[in-house]
Amino acid sequence: MATKNKTLRRNLIALSLIAPFTLTFLLVFAWPTYKVIQLSFTDAPLIGAGEWVGLDNYRDLLGDRLFWIALKNNGYFLLLTIIPTTAIALAIALAVNRLKGWVQALILAVFFLPYILPVSVVTLIWAWMLDFQFGILQPVIEFFVGERVAVFRDPYWVMPMIAVVTIWWTNGFNVLLFLAGLRNIPQELYEAAALDGATPRQKFLRVTWPLLWPVTALVLTLQLILQLKLFDQVYLLSQGGPFNTSQVLLLLVYREAFQQNDGGYASAVALVLFVIIMVVSILQFQLLRIRGKR
Amino acid sequence: MTTGVSLKNVRKSFGSVDVIHDVSIDIPKGDFAVFVGPSGCGKSTLLRMIAGLEDTSGGRIEIDGKDVTEEEPADRGVAMVFQNYALYPHLTVFDNMAFSLRLAGAKKDVIREKVAEAARILQLTDHLAKRPANLSGGQRQRVAIGRAIVRQPSVFLFDEPLSNLDAELRVQMRLELARLHRELGATMIYVTHDQVEAMTLANDIFVLRDGWVQQAGTPLTLYDDPDNRFVGGFIGSPAMNFFEAEVTGGGDGVMQARTRIGQHTFTARHTGAAPEGRTVTLGIRPEHIALAEDGLRAKVDMVEQLGGVSYLHVKLEDGSNVVVERHGLREALEGHTVGLTAEPDDILVFDPEGRRLR
Numbered sequence: 019m020a021t022k023n024k025t026l027r028r029n030l031i032a033l034s035l036i037a038p039f040t041l042t043f044l045l046v047f048a049w050p051t052y053k054v055i056q057l058s059f060t061d062a063p064l065i066g067a068g069e070w071v072g073l074d075n076y077r078d079l080l081g082d083r084l085f086w087i088a089l090k091n092n093g094y095f096l097l098l099t100i101i102p103t104t105a106i107a108l109a110i111a112l113a114v115n116r117l118k119g120w121v122q123a124l125i126l127a128v129f130f131l132p133y134i135l136p137v138s139v140v141t142l143i144w145a146w147m148l149d150f151q152f153g154i155l156q157p158v159i160e161f162f163v164g165e166r167v168a169v170f171r172d173p174y175w176v177m178p179m180i181a182v183v184t185i186w187w188t189n190g191f192n193v194l195l196f197l198a199g200l201r202n203i204p205q206e207l208y209e210a211a212a213l214d215g216a217t218p219r220q221k222f223l224r225v226t227w228p229l230l231w232p233v234t235a236l237v238l239t240l241q242l243i244l245q246l247k248l249f250d251q252v253y254l255l256s257q258g259g260p261f262n263t264s265q266v267l268l269l270l271v272y273r274e275a276f277q278q279n280d281g282g283y284a285s286a287v288a289l290v291l292f293v294i295i296m297v298v299s300i301l302q303f304q305l306l307r308i309r310g311k312r
Numbered sequence: 313m314t315t316g317v318s319l320k321n322v323r324k325s326f327g328s329v330d331v332i333h334d335v336s337i338d339i340p341k342g343d344f345a346v347f348v349g350p351s352g353c354g355k356s357t358l359l360r361m362i363a364g365l366e367d368t369s370g371g372r373i374e375i376d377g378k379d380v381t382e383e384e385p386a387d388r389g390v391a392m393v394f395q396n397y398a399l400y401p402h403l404t405v406f407d408n409m410a411f412s413l414r415l416a417g418a419k420k421d422v423i424r425e426k427v428a429e430a431a432r433i434l435q436l437t438d439h440l441a442k443r444p445a446n447l448s449g450g451q452r453q454r455v456a457i458g459r460a461i462v463r464q465p466s467v468f469l470f471d472e473p474l475s476n477l478d479a480e481l482r483v484q485m486r487l488e489l490a491r492l493h494r495e496l497g498a499t500m501i502y503v504t505h506d507q508v509e510a511m512t513l514a515n516d517i518f519v520l521r522d523g524w525v526q527q528a529g530t531p532l533t534l535y536d537d538p539d540n541r542f543v544g545g546f547i548g549s550p551a552m553n554f555f556e557a558e559v560t561g562g563g564d565g566v567m568q569a570r571t572r573i574g575q576h577t578f579t580a581r582h583t584g585a586a587p588e589g590r591t592v593t594l595g596i597r598p599e600h601i602a603l604a605e606d607g608l609r610a611k612v613d614m615v616e617q618l619g620g621v622s623y624l625h626v627k628l629e630d631g632s633n634v635v636v637e638r639h640g641l642r643e644a645l646e647g648h649t650v651g652l653t654a655e656p657d658d659i660l661v662f663d664p665e666g667r668r669l670r
Contacts, residue, residue, distance in 0.1 A: 206398035209365050214412035214463075215386035224411075228402040 051292075058285035064275055068282055075286035085287065088267045091177065095248055095266065098181035100241045104234065106185065107192030112226075114193065115200045126197070130190035137187070141254040144183045145170070170256045173263040180251050180264060187251075188244065192237050199233030200226070235306035239299055246295045267291045315377065316341035316499035317362060317467055322371035324357055324523075331357050333523045334371070339501065339516065341376070341466075344493050346502045348510040349520035349546070355503045356471055358520070362501065363392050363469050376466050391460035392469040395476065397452045399444040399459075405431075406440040409458045430458040433495065434488075450481045457492070470502040474509065486512055507547050511535070519543050541666035544595045550623060550635045552660075553601070555594045555608075562586040566656055569594060573628045576608035576652075580659035584669060592669065593662040598623065598637035600658035607651030610634060615645055626650060 058075055062068025079085050114126055132140065147155045150168040159167050169175040203226065211221050249268035252258060258265040258273075267287060275284035317339040324332035331354045339345045347355040360366040362373060364385035373381045380388045399408050406427055413423045431437045434454040444452055453473060460468055470489075474482045490513060493500055504510055510517050511531045519526040519534065519542070527539040531547075538544035544552045557569035560577060567582040569592055578594055586592075610626040613633075622641040626634050634652065661669040 204396065204398065206394050206396055207400060209363075209385075210392070210394065210398040210400075210459075211411075212365065212385045213363060213390070213392050214459075215415045220415060224415075225400065231402075 054285045054289060057282055058289050060282045062281045063279045064281045064284075071282065075283050078283065079286055079290065084262065084265060084270060085267075087262050088265045088270045091264060091266050092246060092248065094177055095181060096242065096245055098178055099184055099245045100238060102181075103185045103189055103192060103241055104237050107189050107237065108196050108230075108234070110189070110193045111196030111200055112222075115197060126193070129193050132187050133190035135187070137250040138254060140183065140187045141251055144179075144186075145255065148179065171260050173260055176256050176260065176264045180248075180255055183255070184245070184248070184251055188241075192241070195233055195237055196230065199230045203229050231306075235303065238306060239303045242302055243295055243299050246291070246298070314341045315339070316343060316375070317345075317501065318372075318374040318377075319358075319362075320372040320374070322358070322361065322373060323369045324354070324361060324366065325369045331523050332361070332369075335523075335525055336371075337518060337525060337528060339499060341499055342497050344490075344500045344502065344513055344515045346504060346510040346514035346517050347520055348504055348507055348517055349526075351505055352522075353520040354523040355505075355520045359392075359469050359471055359501060359503045362388075362467070363390055364388050365392075388467075389465050390467045390469055391463045391465040392471065393453070393456045393460055393473045395472040397444070397456040397476075399452060399455055401444055403443070404440065405436060405442055405444070405447070405455050405458075408444070408455055409462050411459065412463050426462045427458075430461040433461065433492070434458050449477050450485060453477065453485060454488075457489075461496070466499060468496075468498055468500040470500065472504055473502075475504070475506070482509075489513060508549060511547070517547075519546060521546075538595075538660065539668050541593060541595065541662040541668075544660060544662070544668075548597060550598050550637070552595045552597050553634045554662075555596070557592055557594050559586045559588055559590045559592060561588060567661070569661070571608060573630050573632065574608045574610070578608075578654065578659055579656045580661050581656045582661055582669060586669075591664050593664070593666075595660040595662060596654045596658060598635045600654050601634070601636045602653050602655075603636070603638075604651045604653045607653035610650055610652055612645045612648050612650060615641070617641070624650075626652070 057068075059070060059072060060068035061071045061074070110129055114122055114129070117125055135143075147153050148169050150156065150166055156166045159169075167175055169179040207225055207229075208221055211225050216224065247268060248266050249272070252264050252266055252269055253272070256264045258269045268291065271284045271288045271291070274280045274287060278284075315338050319335050319337050322332060322335045323330065335358065347358060349355050357366060361368050362375075364380070364383060368381050371381075372379055375388055375390065400411065403411065409427045409430055410423045413426060418426075427440070428437070431440055434457060436451065436454055436458060439447060439451060439455075444455065447455065453476075456473070473489075474485050477485060486509060489500075489502075493513075502509070502513060514531055516528060517531055517534055518528045521542055527534060527543045529537075534543055534547045538547065541554065545554070555578075556572040557578065558572065559567055560570050561568040562582065565581060565583050566579050567586040568577050568579050570577045571594070580594060608628070610628050612624055613627045614625045616623040616625070620639065622638045624636040624638060624641075624645065626636060628634060636652065663669055
């Protein structure tokens with residue numbers, strides 16, 4: 019009898035401990051997800067119920083030119099951001115790691131500062147710096163291409179410049195992750211490598227890089243997820259233009275839902291993006307892990 | 313006898329703090345030398361300076377007669393075994409051992425041959441495909457040694473290599489290191505804070521303290537004939553007992569000194585001048601103290617009974633502790649009052665600064 023009471027009490031305590039998370043999860047994640055899935059099979063407006071239309075939304079999607087443009091732009095943006103931001107963060111972390119004491123803390127703070135800024139401030143700063151008439155970066159552009167460019171209104175410049183802004187904004191966090199990874203590598207390994215006759219380059223390629231691989235895999239995967247969810251910077255800097263050259267999936271969701279009042283179709287697009295992010299990130303993380311284990 | 317490693321007036325300072333003061337030592341080729349001392353005495357720093365992992369603030373380091381003070385670690389012909397093994401965790405045992413050979417651009421079959429040979433010496437042949445994470449502590453340490461062996465260095469450096477192993481394994485590895493030294497015949501320099509390791513492994517021991525070499529010599533020289541109180545107290549376990557005393561007389565190669573506590577007069581071998589009234593410290597090892605009716609009065613506080621050997625912890629009048637070693641003791645002595653005596657030849661005399669008076 020006593021043991022039964024004890025077991026019951028233990029189970030109640032366990033339940034009470036996981037209840038807050040479970041309830042929150044069900045309320046703000048599972049339920050909305052279920053509703054989005056349900057909505058994507060209807061012709062519902064943004065607010066209110068709609069008629070069941072089966073797979074019509076998905077059929078429309080496949081024939082929607084804008085959907086394919088947005089998907090392609092998302093892919094282009096991944097190319098522009100993921101590898102460069104990882105490489106830059108690693109380079110900065112390696113450099114910061116060589117500094118000591120308060121100088122290191124100061125430099126790290128400088129690199130981390132943009133990360134704590136709200137996206138609206140970030141885009142404002144860059145909109146000013148790249149302003150066609152007064153932007154202090156225009157002379158630099160002029161130096162390289164011979165003329166001033168209204169970058170966020172130029173089909174060729176818009177995505178690369180949004181990528182630059184994004185990298186500048188989010189890089190500090192990656193630097194931090196790499197720095198933590200570097201600090202986890204024991205100094206003795208470098209001393210052993212020095213005695214083994216390794217040059218600085220060999221130390222990096224044969225010790226640092228392989229031991230940093232788990233962190234690199236993490237950074238790449240986090241970046242992949244983050245950059246697929248691109249929305250704010252595009253909305254604030256170019257609104258998807260010019261000529262849809264910076265149109266991306268989340269912007270499409272926003273337009274369909276809040277401007278076209280087409281909740282059903284927006285849900286279908288959102289769900290496709292959700293599936294893409296899930297599949298690609300799981301796939302990438304597994305691939306990277308396998309490479310690391312080899 | 314050629315010199316393997318020679319340090320000439322070597323100094324090291326970090327900022328304004330001197331950690332190594334003017335060390336000059338010669339280690340013969342093929343010697344097993346041990347640097348021993350309490351933590352912070354500079355022994356590891358000295359070893360790292362020989363390896364080239366620390367810069368030298370002054371003086372010269374020579375290996376096999378060649379000045380290497382400014383050489384890179386890899387060009388000194390030394391290999392080092394670290395306390396935490398410093399194995400590359402992402403590489404297999406084979407690749408760990410092959411690392412330096414690959415960097416040096418050795419041919420594949422040469423690498424395979426050398427690694428196989430090292431693995432055979434260290435009984436690692438069955439573990440070559442494993443990662444360090446899947447090895448026991450003793451196996452990891454052997455891989456670290458194997459990594460040193462394949463380079464065929466003229467000097468092996470060991471930085472407290474056994475301190476992460478459990479007691480039983482430490483004894484076993486100690487024997488293996490001694491065997492390895494015999495087999496390879498290379499110069500080995502070994503750093504430890506454990507005087508048992510120093511006594512059992514070394515041909516020559518260098519006792520360090522606060523960046524100074526206190527005494528150098530064979531293990532038994534240091535044990536029987538220490539130059540100062542520090543070496544006397546550091547070498548030997550349980551440690552030497554010390555008694556504050558005042559000289560009361562002398563002549564004919566001996567002197568008499570009366571202990572401050574207990575007022576017992578010991579007679580010690582001493583040929584120099586010994587002015588009456590001078591304060592000295594008498595050092596007597598636990599195994600040299602005999603129990604007698606007369607002698608320094610003490611009360612047995614506790615007995616550590618190991619069967620063959622027993623350690624009596626006895627207390628003097630003022631409560632200070634003295635250790636006495638007995639063989640084959642079977643009586644229950646706790647609580648008894650005993651008298652402590654020693655032969656003149658077994659009593660070492662030190663001056664108040666700790667210098668040995670002979």
